[in-house]
Amino acid sequence: MKEALMIPRSEYPRPQFQREESSWQCLNGPWQFAFDFGNSGIDRKLYMPEAEFDREIVVPFCPESRLSGVEYKDFISAVWYRRTIRIAKAQLENRVLLHFGAVDYHAIVYVNGEKAGEHRGGYVSFSFDITALLREGENLLVVYAEDDNRHGLQPKGKQSSLFHSHGCDYTRTTGIWQTVWLEFVPKTYLKSVKTQSDYRNRTVTFTAAMAGQEADATLRACISFEGCVQKEVEVALNTGKTTFTVELDAVKLWDVGQPNLYDVTYTLYVKGTAVDTVAGYFGVRTVELRDHAIYLNGRPVFQRLILDQGFYPDGIYTAPTDEALRRDIELSMELGFNGARLHQKVFEERFLYWADHMGYLVWGEHASWGLDLHKMENLANFGAEWMEIVERDFNHPAIVGWCPFNETWGGQDPRLLQMMYAITKAMDTTRPVIDTSGNYHVVTDIYDIHDYEQDVDIFAQRYGAVTREKVYDKFEKQQYYEGQPYFISEYGGASWNASEGWGYGSAPKTEEEFMQRYAGLTTALMTNEAICAFCYTQLTDVEQEQNGLYQYDRSKKFSDAVYQAIRDTNRQTAAIERR
Template sequence: MSDKHMNLTECPTREEYPRPQFVRKEWMNLNGIWDFEMDFGKSGIDRKLYEGEGFTKKILVPFCPESSLSGINYKDFMNMVWYKREFIVDKVTEKRTLLHFQAVDYHTTLWLNGKKIGEHKGGYTPFTFDITAFITEGVNLITLCAKDDPREKFQPRGKQSGQYYSAGCDYTRTTGIWQTVWLEFVSESYLKEVKYYPNAAEGLLNVSGYVEGPIKGLSLTAEAFYQGKAMGRTEAVIQGKEVNISIPLNEKHLWMPGKPELYDLKFTLSKEEVIIDEVESYFGLRDISYDQEGVRINGELIYQRLVLDQGFYPDGIYTAPSEEALKKDIELSMEMGFNGARLHQKVFEPAYLYWADHLGYLVWGEYASWGVDMTDLSAVNVFLPEWMEAVSRDFNSTALVGWCPFNETWDKNGFWIADGKYMYGTRQEDSILKLIYDVTKALDGNRPVIDTSGNFHVVTDIFDIHDYEQDGEAFAKRFEPMNNGGETYVTFADRQSYEGQAYFVSEYGGIWWSDEERDGWGYGQRPASREEFLERYRILTTTLLKNKRVSGFCYTQLYDVEQEMNGLYTYGRKAKFDPALIKEINMQKAAIEE
């Protein structure tokens, strides 16, 4: 650890507003230096750590204790950790005080002034406690316990390693708080959430809102602006907790990939003509549809030139060192000619989606499904609640083009080949995938849903495969029949079948290249030179671009992550190749664009 090696007061604290698409002026950032304790014996409750005594370390929130930025830098398993922080209330008012946690991995229990407030399970989505009844004038004490064991049967861990060391496709773990902690101050009645349903064809925005608290005498006003110019206004009397309104727009400015036109929004909640709540937001006017050819934005077929983004950082692990670093990853990707990313095995920070919206960068919303035993129906009880929270949190993102709750749902004990045939362990429970697909479609009927990326599909709007073949000729041979109206290439054809959907190669490449002299890996044999790398990249990518049936690709991956050295950038985000050379290949006209 720690304190003698790092001055925590000089480290970044992530001071930006943590919920950029739903902004209020009255809030307090609680990031910064907290007291911290590792509880290896899980005895903290017995020792009454929630009362605030017994803490021996300091940590910089919101960085996880495994990270160097946290000041702890402890890489071994920590199955239980504790946090403590004080805040001061000058005067207790009639305002409600909401305590928000953007993400804590995994099972959180919260105390305020020694009194238990509540719990939350799930390491990737925000949760809130109304602490109004528990705060006092003067000093208030927050204590938090986070239980986290990525080796448990039903704990979603994504790419966090279940072994002591990072290995293969798994990397350094994240325990406890890893996104912003903050206070928000609202009236007794306030606008709790909104959902946007843009209608680009008609030039209007439909809004579904939810009001918390008494509704008598309330009205809601919604105003839209484009570059400061008024675009539309609607007012409605609140008749129930849910309110549905439409804002006709005076002018249509369509959001498209690479052309991120956005409108600003302002919501005003009034009680008997007195303003009691104001929220600022934004949205993009765009329609999403999909058919056998691919995904369409505002009716235009978009070839998805995507890259796999794992969302890891050398110094912050799961947490970017700054908002600028989140934006920079998108810019680095676009510099190489990609127009979007699979946000892989992780629910990314809201600030990332903010910049995707503002830069016109397509993203697929995923979840950290690895670690959940998909052969047991009990997995639903763990997976579904947080997945629903993730869909709700990111529903309004303009850039989010589709959902993919699972990735490579391998059977327990995987598969092997015997006598020329695939042999499988305990198979995935297909009904889980169908249920999650159905729930996702019920929550969002507009975006396409891929049930499980790569394998094994049960019901999916887009048929995707993963193929890491490194031989360009062999790779092209697999897809060539599709280019001539022939049979569709399907991986694991004994387990999944193509049913006429748009076809998406959502993982390929992974070509290994590094100038660093250290242990690592990538897919296939490492190229002997930069020229050989670029030629391999060209052949693989051009094969997909020029196939009339392929609607998009996703290259593995944007940057190296620890021992996995198949990124186009290093882990420190240094380009391995001239970005212009990669961009030239990626920006070739695709067959479906001709």
């Protein structure tokens, strides 16, 4: 137990699909480490046991971060990680899976000098079955990661492509930045379960898949709420996969600030014997677009969102603790926001777990900046990873919409946006999709714009004139409004006491001026029933961008009076909620 407490980020990394504690091992902590500036490590066979590594790093923190113990902030072409793992004879009688939360960008994994697999994409989880490469006792695990965010071939999000952080771009992340872990599973095991709820019909539909080729396999799902069993069903997995629907007797809905969640235990049987058990959860809720608004469970809900970029001063992309993930949601909700736009980064599953358990709405977005959208061939790099993202996070009730791109500034092949919209809709029929946030829309379910006007009178006049037929759009010659729900997905962004940083527009000179500006801008959006949502920039400062409602370290930036004014403004009843 003492040893477990010393391992950073040692909480279970995949809480919606969790096996018992004895079936997994966290591999976070000290690893041997080496820079590979010439990207020659494969030629030099750094994956072999005799290779020399001259440094140490604390996983899962990237080498640019202070928490990694390395804190090297220049460009890094490639890096190598190495550690030993001990495997018992009994574990080799079944299957051993090696999981990575995320590695930026191109990862190749070796076990005992042999290649176990590779993965491209810096933001999504992946795993390999490494059983055949293991032996009883000590085994050598080596990870290579190549990363170059300057060539336009990969999404980088807000990672700086210049030496220094600048403008809206911040410290880079290279290599491993989420939990690495082993999982010990039977030869035939439950691979995945997808859940889809329908509040009107009081149903939840499961699509379960197993790994292994057993002819006589069944799956039992035991659904409970607050410890009381609600339903139990057993179905056959004749082809290794099955879809079945369960009707719930008395539905408790997942909602804003009301995180009603059903627990479910999945048990896989082969020839009548239980071979695998996994615990999960789901929420019953339905998102719809109608009457020019976003409906949740049959009623219009005005989305009061905050822009959250998910950066941390000591861990960069990686939160220092699980509690830090939860705390960011608490800071937002305490100010009357009911959700967040997760901006230019794919957040780890633990964040989504807390959003699920706190009734917090979020929009899933890819880190699209840095990708050259003028080349259709980049669809392979972007699209493959985006599909993995949607697949991984589909089950989270907190996610109420998808947005693959942010601010595509034109000139690109419009088919790229059309394709990603179509792919997302094909994978998920239950959520709205914004093709590209801000500009320029090609095909979108919700019409969103960004507007950092700081003059309250101009802003109020602009959005007071919005109707269901005519909206404000400074790029109306590049994109065309077709009557969709209307969303101001970035606004505000004023700095406060920013000695070296920046914010949008002129900075307020007093706290009173800041309060009046926040209240004026926000109220203008909430009082027009033709506007369905806003997203204020932003939750915290991030390095030189000092326009957050909190400091970068999450400490308070304003007096309590300012925070109360923000809270009072956000908690007004919006026009669409009076219907």
